Amino acid sequence: MEHDTTYADAPAEISHDPAEHVEHHPQWSTYWKVALILGIITAVEVWMYYSPAIVASRGFVPGLLVLSALKFAIVVMFYMHLKYDHKLFRALFTGPLFIAASLLIALMFLFGHLAAKL
Amino acid sequence: MTAPAAAAHPIAHPVVHHYTSTGLDSRKIAIWAFIGSECMLFVSLISTYLIYKGRSRVGPFPHEAWVDPVTGRHLHAILNIPVTSMSTFTLLMSSLFMVLALAAVQNKALPKNTRGERILGSSKLWLWATAIAGTTFLGFQAFEFTSFVHEGLSIRTNLFGSSFFTLTGFHGAHVTAGVIWLLTLLSIDYKRGLGPKDALKVDIAALYWHFVDVVWIAIFTLVYLIK
Numbered sequence: 001m002e003h004d005t006t007y008a009d010a011p012a013e014i015s016h017d018p019a020e021h022v023e024h025h026p027q028w029s030t031y032w033k034v035a036l037i038l039g040i041i042t043a044v045e046v047w048m049y050y051s052p053a054i055v056a057s058r059g060f061v062p063g064l065l066v067l068s069a070l071k072f073a074i075v076v077m078f079y080m081h082l083k084y085d086h087k088l089f090r091a092l093f094t095g096p097l098f099i100a101a102s103l104l105i106a107l108m109f110l111f112g113h114l115a116a117k118l
Numbered sequence: 119m120t121a122p123a124a125a126a127h128p129i130a131h132p133v134v135h136h137y138t139s140t141g142l143d144s145r146k147i148a149i150w151a152f153i154g155s156e157c158m159l160f161v162s163l164i165s166t167y168l169i170y171k172g173r174s175r176v177g178p179f180p181h182e183a184w185v186d187p188v189t190g191r192h193l194h195a196i197l198n199i200p201v202t203s204m205s206t207f208t209l210l211m212s213s214l215f216m217v218l219a220l221a222a223v224q225n226k227a228l229p230k231n232t233r234g235e236r237i238l239g240s241s242k243l244w245l246w247a248t249a250i251a252g253t254t255f256l257g258f259q260a261f262e263f264t265s266f267v268h269e270g271l272s273i274r275t276n277l278f279g280s281s282f283f284t285l286t287g288f289h290g291a292h293v294t295a296g297v298i299w300l301l302t303l304l305s306i307d308y309k310r311g312l313g314p315k316d317a318l319k320v321d322i323a324a325l326y327w328h329f330v331d332v333v334w335i336a337i338f339t340l341v342y343l344i345k
Contacts, residue, residue: 028221028238035214039207042338046203049343061344068339072332079217080328086142089150096154100161104168111169 026078034078041071149322153329156292160333163288164340167281174276178269181345196271197342198262205258206338209293212251213331219244220324224317241312241320242304248327249300252293259290282341289337292330299323 026034045067048054054063077083082090108114138144177184178196185192222241230239237243263283266272273283303323306312312320 028218031214031217031221035211038210038213042203042206042210045339045343046199049199055345064339064343068335071335075213075328075332075335079213079331080325086140088140088142088147092147092150092154093157096157100157104161104165107165108168112165113168113171 026084030078034074038071038074041067143318145318145322149325153325156329156333160285160288160336163281163285164336167285167341170277170281174278176276178266178271178275178278180278180282180341191270193270196266196269198265199342201258201262202338202342205255205262206334208251208258209255209331209334212248212255213328215244215247215251216324216327219248220317220320223312223320224314226311226313242307245300245304245307249297249304252297252300252327256290256293256297259286259293262286285337285341289330289333292333296323296327296330299326 045064048060048063054060076093082093105114138147140147177186178193180197181195183192183194218238219241222239222244225239226241228239230236263286266279271279271282273279300323303312303320306316306319
């Protein structure tokens with residue numbers, strides 16, 4: 001997606017030293033496009049829920065998880081600006097998220113519905 | 119902010135910088151660390167819900183109908199997907215409004231020649247829109263909780279009720295805190311106006327708001343859609 005460098009890219013704080021890190025945020029049209037994509041993905045998820053053939057298929061749960069992960073990533077990258085932000089912020093978010101996700105998967109294998117697969 | 123700039127501002131504060139040895143503002147590092155810790159909290163709640171999923175001995179159940187053997191009362195699947203879909207859409211749109219509010223604050227100093235630019239540049243409009251969308255989401259949640267209780271599901275009914283109300287209740291409390299945060303920003307905006315120098319304050323509130331949104335994205339799929 002394109003980035004505006006004229007209007008929406010004003011520095012986050014005018015008090016910053018110019019030599020410091022300057023944030024590059026997407027332009028307004030990008031935000032609207034992202035919202036449209038999020039709305040479409042949500043509609044697809046609900047449509048999948050009400051489609052008996054899809055619910056009965058093996059791809060139902062993985063499909064929903066992929067769509068959910070996609071929405072999660074889009075919001076984090078574009079609305080939370082993690083795609084454009086400092087790598088330290090990325091580490092502060094993805095580090096705990098990775099640990100938490102690993103813990104969730106481990107708990108599901110130990111006590112949840114995945115325990116039967118062990 | 120330089121000393122002359124601070125003096126020129128209507129509410130002159132002492133010059134306070136929050137920069138760390140990384141060159142990054144400590145407040146922004148703090149909010150990301152907080153969000154990381156919140157990931158842990160919500161994953162623990164989601165894990166609890168998923169582990170207990172399908173293990174309730176008595177209904178009502180989320181996706182299946184149930185007949186109470188004692189009373190003979192027929193209870194249908196309790197989750198109301200159309201209502202929750204609307205509340206999910208509302209929360210997603212609130213994230214759009216929030217990011218537009220941040221952009222409006224960052225670009226407050228720039229000239230706005232067209233009507234569209236004036237609308238997009240109104241931080242009050244987008245902060246109000248975000249707060250109203252958040253409150254609407256809370257209204258949907260209050261409706262959902264009330265209808266569940268009327269249908270016989272409370273936090274004490276079964277494992278599903280306990281884990282469901284705990285998880286979604288914690289999320290609702292976070293949304294409530296976010297709405298209060300937005301209202302404080304709005305009060306500042308009305309009092310002295312939010313400008314580019316306040317962008318970090320709005321950015322931090324926006325990060326919190328978007329985090330609440332992404333948590334709901336996970337909850338909507340894992341709790342409501344996966345049968």
